[in-house]
Amino acid sequence: xxxxRGTIAGCGVGLRAPHIRAMQDERPPIPWLEVHSENYYVxxxxxxxxxxxxxxxxxxxxHGVGMSLGSTDPLDRVHLAKLRRLIERIEPALVSEHLCWSxxxxxxxxxxxxxxYTEEALAHVCARVAEVQDFLGRELLMENVSTYLAFADSTxxxxxxxxxxxxxxxxNLLCDVNNIYVNAVNHGFDADAYLQALPPHAIxxxxxxxxxxxxxxxxxxxxxxxxxxxxxLYRRAxxxxxxxxxxxxxxxxxxxxxxLLAEAATAQSMLDTGDxxxx
Amino acid sequence: xxxxxELQLDFADALFAGDSARPPFATIPDExxxxxxxxxxxxxxxxxxxxxxxxxxxxxxxxxxxxxxAAVEAFxxxxxxxxxxLNVYGDAFPAFLDRYPHxxxxxxxxxxxxxxxxxxxxNRAAAADTTPEQVLAMLAAIAPERLASIRLELAQSCRFVTxxxxxxxxxxxxxxxxxxxxxxxxxxxxDALLIRREATGITIERIAAAEHTWLASVAAAAPLGxxxxxxxxxxxxxxxxxxxxxxxxxxxxxxxxxx
Numbered sequence: 001x002x003x004x005r006g007t008i009a010g011c012g013v014g015l016r017a018p019h020i021r022a023m024q025d026e027r028p029p030i031p032w033l034e035v036h037s038e039n040y041y042v043x044x045x046x047x048x049x050x051x052x053x054x055x056x057x058x059x060x061x062x063h064g065v066g067m068s069l070g071s072t073d074p075l076d077r078v079h080l081a082k083l084r085r086l087i088e089r090i091e092p093a094l095v096s097e098h099l100c101w102s103x104x105x106x107x108x109x110x111x112x113x114x115x116x117y118t119e120e121a122l123a124h125v126c127a128r129v130a131e132v133q134d135f136l137g138r139e140l141l142m143e144n145v146s147t148y149l150a151f152a153d154s155t156x157x158x159x160x161x162x163x164x165x166x167x168x169x170x171x172n173l174l175c176d177v178n179n180i181y182v183n184a185v186n187h188g189f190d191a192d193a194y195l196q197a198l199p200p201h202a203i204x205x206x207x208x209x210x211x212x213x214x215x216x217x218x219x220x221x222x223x224x225x226x227x228x229x230x231x232x233l234y235r236r237a238x239x240x241x242x243x244x245x246x247x248x249x250x251x252x253x254x255x256x257x258x259x260l261l262a263e264a265a266t267a268q269s270m271l272d273t274g275d276x277x278x279x
Numbered sequence: 280x281x282x283x284x285e286l287q288l289d290f291a292d293a294l295f296a297g298d299s300a301r302p303p304f305a306t307i308p309d310e311x312x313x314x315x316x317x318x319x320x321x322x323x324x325x326x327x328x329x330x331x332x333x334x335x336x337x338x339x340x341x342x343x344x345x346x347x348x349a350a351v352e353a354f355x356x357x358x359x360x361x362x363x364x365l366n367v368y369g370d371a372f373p374a375f376l377d378r379y380p381h382x383x384x385x386x387x388x389x390x391x392x393x394x395x396x397x398x399x400x401x402n403r404a405a406a407a408d409t410t411p412e413q414v415l416a417m418l419a420a421i422a423p424e425r426l427a428s429i430r431l432e433l434a435q436s437c438r439f440v441t442x443x444x445x446x447x448x449x450x451x452x453x454x455x456x457x458x459x460x461x462x463x464x465x466x467x468x469x470d471a472l473l474i475r476r477e478a479t480g481i482t483i484e485r486i487a488a489a490e491h492t493w494l495a496s497v498a499a500a501a502p503l504g505x506x507x508x509x510x511x512x513x514x515x516x517x518x519x520x521x522x523x524x525x526x527x528x529x530x531x532x533x534x535x536x537x538x
Contacts, residue, residue, distance in 0.1 A: 038364040043405035043435065045476065066363025072284040079363050104287040108360040108368075109294060110330070111323045113287075121283050149315040152305035153280045187307070216314050219322070 006059025008032045008093045008205070011246040011267040014063075019257045020050045027057055028261055031268075032093070034061040034247050040090075041082040051090060061094035061205070061247070062086060063174075066108075069128045069142075070101035070115045080135055087136065094205060094245075096141035096174045097132075099125065099165060116151035117161040122168075129169040141204050142166070143174035146182040146211075146220035158183065159197035172204035175241070177234045178226065182211050182218040195237050203241045208234060208267060209249040223252035226263060234267070238274040246271060294320050295356065324348075327355050330365035331372060334399045337453045338376070338392050341385065350379060366403070370396060387449060387465065390442035394450050397438035397474040398481050404435035406476075407533035414527045417535040425537070427504030431497045432534035436476035439495055443469040447483060475531055489515035490522055497532070 010031035015023065023033075035051060040062075042048050051060075067079060087095060100112040115121045133140055144162050156164070166173050175198060184191035208231075210224030226234075226248070238244070248263045281289065286304055293302035293316045306312045328351045332339050339347040354375045360368040373392035382388050421429060440446065445467050452461040471491040474483050486494070489510050496506035510517045526532045 038366060041364050041366065042403040045402045045404065045406075045436075046480070047402075066365070068363050072287055076363060082364070101287060102363055104284070104291050106361060107291060108362055108365075109291055109323055110326045110360065110363065110365045111319060113290065113319065116283065116286060118280075118283070124283055148318045149306040149308075149312060151286070152307055152309065153286075215318060216311065217318065219318060 006032070006091075006093045008059050008061060008245045009243075011248065011264045011271060012058075012061070013260050013264050014247060014249045014251070015051075015054070016251065016254055017047075018254050019260070020047075020054075022257045023054060024050060026257075028257070030058065030261060030264060032059040032061065032245070034063050034094075034249075037062040037064040037083055037086055037095075038066050040086050041079075048089075055090050060090055060092045061096065062090070062092045063143075064095075064097040065112070066102055066110065067097050067132070068100075068102040068108075069097055069132065070099065070113075070121065070125045071104050072101075072124065073104055073106065075128060075131060080132065084136055087138075094141055095136065095138060096143055096205065098143045098145050099162060100145045112145045114145070114147040114149065114151070115161075117154040117156040117158055119155065122156065122161055122164055126165055126168045129165060129171050133169065133171065139171055141172045141174040143176050143207065144179050144183075145176070146179040146186075146218075148186060148217050148219065150187050157189075157197075158187075159194040163198055163202075166199060166202040171202075173198060173202045174205045174207060175203050175237065175244070176207040176209075177237050178207065178209045178211060178230050179220060181227070181230045181233050182220050186217045191233055192236060195233075195240050198241075200241045203244050206234070206237060206241075206244045206246040207249055208246060208263075209251075221252050222249045225259075226266075231266070231270075235270055235274075238270060243271045243274050290316075294323055324352055324355070326365065327351055327360070327368075331369050334369050335372065335392055335395045337395060337450050338372075338388060340453050341388065341391065341449075342382070346381070350376070350382070353379065369399075372396070387442065387444035387446060390440065390444055390446045391449055393440045393442070394446055394472065394474070394483070397440050397472075398483070401436040401438055401474050401476045401481055404476065406436075407434050407530060409533050411527050411530065414532060414534065418527075421535070421537065427507075428502050428537075430500050430502055430536040431506075431532050432536055433494070433498050434475055434531055434533045436474075437494075437498065437531055438474040439491065439498065440472045440474065441470065441491065442472075446470050447472055447485060450483075473531070477530060487515065487517075489513060489517035493517065493519075493522065494526070494531075500536075 012032035015033045015035050040048055098112050103109045142165055180191050180194050208226045209222040210226055212219045212221040246267045250260055289303050298317050328348050331351050358371045373389045376382050376392050377389035444465055445463055447470050448463045471486050473486050492513055493506050493510045496509050
């Protein structure tokens with residue numbers, strides 16, 4: 001079992017490079033931080049040094065964007081070894097990745113690409129999740145991704161596919177509420193039915209972010225405030241799942257830290273209200 | 280129905296094809312498949328561009344955002360990344376720029392890129408775990424007759440860039456903190472640069488030709504005697520004792536290998 005420390009609860013924020021200095025200087029009372037694992041696949045330097053300092057004050061979650069778990073290429077053992085090394089260094093409370101693929105044929109396609117929802121893809125991705133969990137000696141959280149097209153050959157509704165990955169591998173789920181909303185609009189399904197299909201006991205984290213609506217479909221840019229419809233869906237998710245630890249992600253057009261913290265405070269107030277209702 | 284592998288290979292090809300190309304797999308909505316693939320293509324190439332732009336900010340500033348994006352796209356097609364970690368992508372970009380026909384009017388561009396890549400690598404390298412005092416003690420413990428055969432160890436962050444252009448002045452005059460506008464003449468001479476990381480950040484300094492010859496030999500794990508022979512062969516003046524003291528003192532030389 002790789003080490004872990006701290007407890008993740010409440011609403012945290014994704015730590016991004018432009019905010020590292022302010023986070024170190026101001027130490028805002030945010031309950032936890034999430035980092036992209038690949039940004040710390042280094043042997044030394046200022047990024048890792050800053051993270052090692054922040055780790056003393058904040059529980060951490062590491063969130064991978066590059067493992068390509070759904071790819072039919074072999075798993076990248078170097079990538080996996082770097083993740084394990086990072087986990088040993090910072091002892092994160094949570095380790096997560098995406099239900100997608102990011103490269104094939106030896107070519108890295110560094111984006112979250114869509115899987116067909118078929119029995120073949122389900123068996124493949126479950127075997128890979130199990131392999132990584134065995135290698136790391138701990139559970140992964142797997143996140144549902146935004147998609148901009150659906151494959152005609154898909155035979156399984158997305159929500160059943162996501163739930164089956166958790167059921168078959170014992171992994172937990174990182175429920176990205178914004179991604180559910182984006183996909184519900186893009187593909188014309190009922191976001192609430194999706195939420196209801198997920199097993200509440202497996203939901204270990206929720207992501208919230210903003211999308212872009214200026215193109216031919218909604219695009220998950222993480223470059224805007226959380227949309228009102230997504231806040232509403234988030235409240236219904238909390239009613240269904242309970243007060244799950246939540247994260248605000250903002251990756252493009254990154255605003256001042258205060259804006260990000262205000263988004264987190266909004267989510268925190270919804271989490272607190274949910275607690276009161278549940279009590 | 281295509282296998283998962285066939286579908287992924289076709290999808291990857293579609294991402295690298297033209298905007299109007301129609302992929303061989305069926306999607307919903309099918310009539311909009313090219314438009315939706317284009318959404319993925321834009322996001323993917325934006326990711327590549329952002330990653331390389333973070334590594335090569337001065338190259339990007341020198342050529343402008345549109346030129347940079349076009350160069351990145353051509354580079355990705357020539358040298359697609361092989362790692363899910365884009366932070367380590369781009370070591371071949373300087374050599375690509377040397378040959379990129381549209382950059383022929385900027386012959387120093389590749390060397391500016393080399394200087395930026397060296398800083399990027401230095402920022403990711405492991406820190407040394409020895410102090411100058413410890414290194415001096417290691418050296419003092421070696422019998423004089425064995426000195427020629429030892430190998431000095433450079434800090435992991437040390438990198439060298441040489442250029443026939445004044446690449447450091449070009450780089451410095453394009454920093455945000457610099458007022459900019461300073462004119463650099465390409466005829467003012469080339470640079471041999473040592474790039475390394477100290478606790479306070481990256482340092483870049485010009486080094487004399489003799490010191491470069493010596494340090495590059497040390498970096499290539501040459502025994503001390505052979506490294507000094509190489510310097511002597513150049514005929515350049517070289518105060519070995521002073522340079523050694525300085526490079527141990529500033530943390531460039533971090534160990535002694537006697538095996």
